[in-house]
Amino acid sequence: MNAITIREVAALAGVSVATASRVLSGNPATSPASRSRVASAAAELDFRPNAQARALRGARTNALGLLVSDVRNPFFADLAHTVEQAAILHGYVTLLGNANERADQQDRYLDTLISRRVDGIILAPVGAGSDSIRSLIAREIPTVFVDRTIAGMDVPSVTTDGTAGIRQAVEHLAVAGHTRIGYISGPQASSTGRDRFAAFTRSVVENGLSADPALVYFGDYQAASGSAGVHALLGLREPPTALLVADSLMAVGAIASLHDRGVRLGVDLAMVAFDDIEWFALLNPALSVISHSVADMGRTAVDLLLQVIDGGTPASVVLPSELIVRASSASSASSATAGAAGTPATPPTAPTASHNSVRTH
Amino acid sequence: MNAITIREVAALAGVSVATASRVLSGNPATSPASRSRVASAAAELDFRPNAQARALRGARTNALGLLVSDVRNPFFADLAHTVEQAAILHGYVTLLGNANERADQQDRYLDTLISRRVDGIILAPVGAGSDSIRSLIAREIPTVFVDRTIAGMDVPSVTTDGTAGIRQAVEHLAVAGHTRIGYISGPQASSTGRDRFAAFTRSVVENGLSADPALVYFGDYQAASGSAGVHALLGLREPPTALLVADSLMAVGAIASLHDRGVRLGVDLAMVAFDDIEWFALLNPALSVISHSVADMGRTAVDLLLQVIDGGTPASVVLPSELIVRASSASSASSATAGAAGTPATPPTAPTASHNSVRTH
DNA sequence: CTGAAAGCGCTTACAG
DNA sequence: CTGAAAGCGCTTACAG
CATH class of the missing domain: 3.40.50.2300 (Response regulator)
Known part of the structure; x- marks a missing residue:
């Protein structure tokens, strides 16, 4: 850690510290001669200016x-x-x-x-x-x-206005006949948690769907709360037939829980998640998402x-945000048998069919 | 950016800068009286010591x-x-x-x-x-x-010694009858790229499998090179029936490419990837991985x-590293029809069956 | 326990 | 174009 200082560079170059500093910081008020001597001295000593000292003088730290x-x-x-x-x-x-x-x-x-x-x-x-x-x-x-x-x-x-994407998602699910959409929400202490929840609530009302408060689970944007949300929502006497999850990490937790329960995405339960993560397109069935540009x-x-x-x-x-439809939200409300695992499955939609989306991607 | 300095804290507390500094840095050589006066002055002014100045004096920066x-x-x-x-x-x-x-x-x-x-x-x-x-x-x-x-x-x-995991993976695939295992390698400029490749090569020899150099594709640990690797390997006149991928990002690219080609993991092609990423367990079929503890x-x-x-x-x-077997590597060499897409599928292994692994997890 | 003073490594008016 | 000097905000022997 015995760092080289500008003093040593100046000495080796045979100029003053001030001149060395000027050369090193690109100040034009320097002669070509001192420029080259300082440059080679600095190179020879492998001089790295101390950013602390530099910053102390009030300059930008970059x-x-x-x-x-x-x-x-x-x-x-x-x-x-x-x-x-x-x-x-x-x-x-x-x-x-x-x-x-x-x-x-x-x-x-x-x-x-x-x-x-x-x-x-x-x-x-x-x-x-x-x-x-x-x-x-x-x-x-x-x-x-x-x-x-x-x-x-x-x-x-x-920020992203999640409203458009969430509205599209709820409409998309409503059109498929879903009336009870479960929502795994972000924390209400965060603005995105509040805004997305508000958009969801509004869209549910606009589409005349169930506003049963038990359909909303409040998570914390971490995977474990997605699992907990699935547990809570699918444990309801009248479980939802579709699920909207407010971020990718909670979606991961939710999907893991659904796997464990033998609930088939896009067959037993429709699902859409907020955040377009590369991996979501690789799931089978691929996950429908609300996309925004990171x-x-x-x-x-x-x-x-x-x-x-x-x-x-x-x-x-x-x-802006927008819905990208993939196979995970292909199931209609009538085909949904959420929570009832073990029924011989119709195979999930083939991967090639999973790319019909609201937009091309 | 008009930051409060220790000078102002000292002035407000009615002590010298030296005393203020001592109190602030927890030096025991201070009287209770000055301790409390400096503390409240610092709080009142919302004083944040300038880490640059502190570091300049040679102290640790933490x-x-x-x-x-x-x-x-x-x-x-x-x-x-x-x-x-x-x-x-x-x-x-x-x-x-x-x-x-x-x-x-x-x-x-x-x-x-x-x-x-x-x-x-x-x-x-x-x-x-x-x-x-x-x-x-x-x-x-x-x-x-x-x-x-x-x-x-x-x-x-x-570092991780990938040898054990890779050997287990190759053996696991060899037992299922695979003789041509494709390998999407990391860059040979990196130690992990070299080590894992060497382990693969050795294991292939040990198990008497094909050492055809065309079965190895050298990627760069980024997703796109995983796609390119799949393209190259499945384009061979004699394509591999199993695939080992040297990191998670290339695995993501590979899986995306396989989806696009309609190649079914664990049915048409067996696959194992290095790195145990949470998401890999959620794929359907779940991905077999070589795990090490991050x-x-x-x-x-x-x-x-x-x-x-x-x-x-x-x-x-x-x-250490170790193999975790999941459904993606369930296919045997004889069942593999890699590259030949579109055949009516037997449904992928059910999620519940995908958790038989070398270790519990 | 306390204060005056030196100094960490740099930059920048200030003279020349 | 150049150098001597002051100073950025702090800490720490050095006296007391």
Whole structure:
């Protein structure tokens, strides 16, 4: 860890520390001679400027913080990837943090990022707001919310309007004759949890379907709660014949539980999940999903943040969602025998037939 | 960004900067009176010590860097999660970077982490070594390799020995009568790519199976190369009747391609993939996998790194692998009709039958 | 237990 | 174009 300092580079180059600094940071006020001498000295010593010291002088750090609510959620893994790629194009490196859907861990990361003086933070907030988040805003550290927002906080954001996709999904299921649609919801402490639940409730009413509150299970966006939701909903005296699940991780848990119970997707039970994860298309039957563009979300988040860093106050962006129909929602209400396992199966829809969708993909 | 400094805290508390610093960093040489006055002043001003300045003085930064080769690979997403949790237990925050399987991006992150003076780095190296990695070692920055190693670099590491799992897989397929096993390999520039390929080659010989070099396709651990591998292998005049895929992302691409071609897993073609990803158990038929413990790997990596940070020179750790048999590898060689799609299907093995495995899980 | 002072590695007005 | 010097926000011997 005996790091080389600019002093040693300057000495080897035979110039002052100031001149070395100028050359190293690309200041044009340098002679070609000192430029080449400093450059080769730095190369010879494998000099890496101490970012801490540099930042201390008030310069930009060219680092962004991205705090996602759960790295293991493929949606956020994809988001991390697109944010990172977009940031690199603008010369920024992305420090990724994982809140693990826990507010205390989020706050810890936020404090770390604040004290490390990143130039800005892209945050998928967990919970309803915290001192750390308020502190972020109060300090006017450039911040952008992504995927989720926090009520009452005036921060530019990129979110998905799930309404269209959820409405399409409910209609699609209603047309197939389903009247009792189970809903495994995200937590109501998160904006997406609330918004998607509200859209579901509205769509159910619009289509004249059962508004039985027992059809809604409130999960926490983690796989285990998807399993619990299936357990609860299929245990009802009048179980749903179709299931809408508010995110991919809960969908994974739900599917695992359905497998264990011998419930056949698209035969005994129709299912649609929010989030278009690559893997969902590979299931057999393939899973119908409500799709939104994680690539657009990531790129937009970086765009907005760079504007904020440059002193702008960009408007928030809302991205669309849409239903992609695959075989998992092929079953009609009358064919559904959810919970009754073991009946000799009609084979699930063939894979080739599973690609009839609302849009091409 | 007008951050509060310790000077202002000291002023409000009516003590010197030195005393404020002592209180804030838990130095016992402080009076109860100044302790309480500084504490309340800091709270009132929402003071966050500038980590840069603190680090500049030579103290530990309590930050770890974790550089994974691809965040979108569920294996590495899981690894990130376990590393993070283990690090938190020891008071460290983890700065996560994504090399995206590209050496240039890896080097960029490495430079960033070096210049930010993290206390240590856990690295899943991409490629065969680079100046940045050599620089890391030369500077004696505490470093640990995870999952992969680099030949000739004497760095403590945690890796999986894939040999046992791969041998079990090949034997399992040989017992079912398969003589032509296709192998979609990882890149030979990575240690896991080489090791797994070598284990495959050895097992093929040991079991007296076809060593036709056309049965091996060299991919790059990304999904697209799994698709390309299926295309190449099933296009052979004598296609394989079973497929072994060296990582989860290539398996995803392979499965997608097989779907498109109407090849039925576990019926027309047997398949086993390296990496036990939660989703693989949900496929229908469920995918047979070679499993290794990402949790052990993450925890061990943190353990080793902390030892290195404390000046130790811990021995490298090698973790075991094992085969988990599920329905995707149920087909025998005689039942296989790979490439010949469209034959009326016998229904895939029922989910309940898919859980007979070498170990319980 | 406390304060004044030096110094971590850099950058940037300020003179020249 | 260049160098000496001040200073970013903190910590830590050094005296007291």
